[in-house]
Amino acid sequence: MMKLPSPSSASPRNHRRSSADFGETAHFLKACGLCKRRLIPGRDIYMYRGDTAFCSLECRQQQMNLDESKDKCSSIAGHQVSAKGETMVAL
Numbered sequence: 001m002m003k004l005p006s007p008s009s010a011s012p013r014n015h016r017r018s019s020a021d022f023g024e025t026a027h028f029l030k031a032c033g034l035c036k037r038r039l040i041p042g043r044d045i046y047m048y049r050g051d052t053a054f055c056s057l058e059c060r061q062q063q064m065n066l067d068e069s070k071d072k073c074s075s076i077a078g079h080q081v082s083a084k085g086e087t088m089v090a091l
Protein backbone atom coordinates (compact mmCIF):
# COMPACT_ATOMS: atom_id res chain seq x y z
CA MET A 1 0.00 0.00 0.00
CA MET A 2 1.37 3.30 -1.09
CA LYS A 3 1.34 6.27 1.14
CA LEU A 4 1.36 9.53 -0.70
CA PRO A 5 3.06 12.52 0.78
CA SER A 6 1.05 15.60 1.52
CA PRO A 7 0.06 17.33 -1.73
CA SER A 8 2.52 20.18 -1.51
CA SER A 9 4.10 19.57 -4.90
CA ALA A 10 2.19 22.50 -6.35
CA SER A 11 4.19 25.00 -4.40
CA PRO A 12 3.75 28.45 -5.83
CA ARG A 13 6.82 29.74 -7.56
CA ASN A 14 7.41 33.41 -8.03
CA HIS A 15 7.72 34.21 -11.69
CA ARG A 16 9.56 37.43 -12.08
CA ARG A 17 9.29 38.62 -15.64
CA SER A 18 10.62 42.11 -15.27
CA SER A 19 13.51 41.40 -17.59
CA ALA A 20 11.27 39.65 -20.07
CA ASP A 21 8.96 42.56 -20.73
CA PHE A 22 11.96 44.83 -21.05
CA GLY A 23 13.23 42.54 -23.79
CA GLU A 24 9.93 42.91 -25.59
CA THR A 25 10.43 46.62 -25.97
CA ALA A 26 14.17 46.66 -26.44
CA HIS A 27 14.14 46.51 -30.23
CA PHE A 28 14.32 50.28 -30.53
CA LEU A 29 17.35 50.32 -28.26
CA LYS A 30 19.51 48.67 -30.87
CA ALA A 31 20.21 51.72 -32.93
CA CYS A 32 20.46 55.44 -32.45
CA GLY A 33 17.24 57.22 -33.38
CA LEU A 34 19.13 59.83 -35.35
CA CYS A 35 22.34 58.55 -36.88
CA LYS A 36 21.25 54.87 -36.75
CA ARG A 37 24.56 53.92 -35.23
CA ARG A 38 24.43 50.65 -33.37
CA LEU A 39 24.00 51.09 -29.64
CA ILE A 40 26.38 49.05 -27.56
CA PRO A 41 24.88 47.38 -24.51
CA GLY A 42 26.45 48.71 -21.34
CA ARG A 43 27.27 52.04 -22.93
CA ASP A 44 25.26 55.12 -22.17
CA ILE A 45 21.97 55.31 -23.99
CA TYR A 46 20.01 58.52 -24.05
CA MET A 47 16.27 58.05 -24.02
CA TYR A 48 13.84 60.50 -25.49
CA ARG A 49 10.06 60.44 -25.32
CA GLY A 50 10.30 57.04 -23.71
CA ASP A 51 10.61 55.12 -26.95
CA THR A 52 13.60 56.46 -28.78
CA ALA A 53 17.20 55.85 -27.90
CA PHE A 54 20.22 57.85 -28.93
CA CYS A 55 23.92 57.15 -28.86
CA SER A 56 24.84 60.56 -27.52
CA LEU A 57 23.48 63.73 -26.00
CA GLU A 58 24.18 65.48 -29.27
CA CYS A 59 22.01 63.10 -31.26
CA ARG A 60 19.19 63.40 -28.77
CA GLN A 61 19.45 67.16 -28.74
CA GLN A 62 19.26 67.26 -32.52
CA GLN A 63 16.17 65.10 -32.49
CA MET A 64 14.62 67.34 -29.83
CA ASN A 65 15.36 70.38 -31.94
CA LEU A 66 13.80 68.70 -34.96
CA ASP A 67 10.69 67.79 -33.01
CA GLU A 68 10.49 71.24 -31.51
CA SER A 69 10.53 72.95 -34.87
CA LYS A 70 7.96 70.47 -36.13
CA ASP A 71 5.73 71.18 -33.15
CA LYS A 72 6.01 74.92 -33.67
CA CYS A 73 4.89 74.57 -37.26
CA SER A 74 2.04 72.14 -36.77
CA SER A 75 0.52 72.77 -33.37
CA ILE A 76 1.55 75.95 -31.65
CA ALA A 77 -1.50 76.05 -29.43
CA GLY A 78 -1.36 72.44 -28.37
CA HIS A 79 2.21 72.46 -27.17
CA GLN A 80 3.33 74.71 -24.38
CA VAL A 81 6.96 75.71 -24.31
CA SER A 82 8.25 78.13 -21.76
CA ALA A 83 9.80 81.39 -22.84
CA LYS A 84 13.25 80.15 -21.92
CA GLY A 85 12.88 77.34 -24.39
CA GLU A 86 12.97 74.72 -21.69
CA THR A 87 10.26 72.16 -21.85
CA MET A 88 9.04 71.06 -18.46
CA VAL A 89 7.74 67.78 -19.77
CA ALA A 90 9.07 64.70 -18.05
CA LEU A 91 10.80 62.43 -20.46
Ligand SMILES: [Zn+2]
Residues within 6 Å of the ligand: 032, 033, 034, 035, 036, 037, 054, 055, 056, 059
Ligand atom coordinates in the same frame (compact mmCIF):
# COMPACT_ATOMS: atom_id res chain seq x y z
ZN1 LIG B 1 23.51 58.91 -32.80
